Amino acid sequence: SPKKTFIPAPPNNACACNDCPHMKLNTLEKVYLCLKYEVPELTMDEDLRKKALLPIQRMLEISRQQGL
Numbered sequence: 055s056p057k058k059t060f061i062p063a064p065p066n067n068a069c070a071c072n073d074c075p076h077m078k079l080n081t082l083e084k085v086y087l088c089l090k091y092e093v094p095e096l097t098m099d100e101d102l103r104k105k106a107l108l109p110i111q112r113m114l115e116i117s118r119q120q121g122l
Contacts (some may be wrong), residue, residue: 088094098106
């Protein structure tokens with residue numbers, strides 16, 4: 055959209071987190087193919103999975119509380 059507004063993260067440009075060369079390798083086509091064929095498969099230790107799930111659940115709860 056020509057009316058879109060980009061909000062830098064972090065806003066003070068203290069790091070280049072919003073200019074990641076690895077993220078630039080992703081394309082809509084690659085995302086589509088990953089969703090369509092469910093590859094590559096990511097596997098991890100169950101304990102690590104549970105630890106990684108906790109902050110995601112917290113973020114979703116904050117979003118829910120904010121009505122997002």
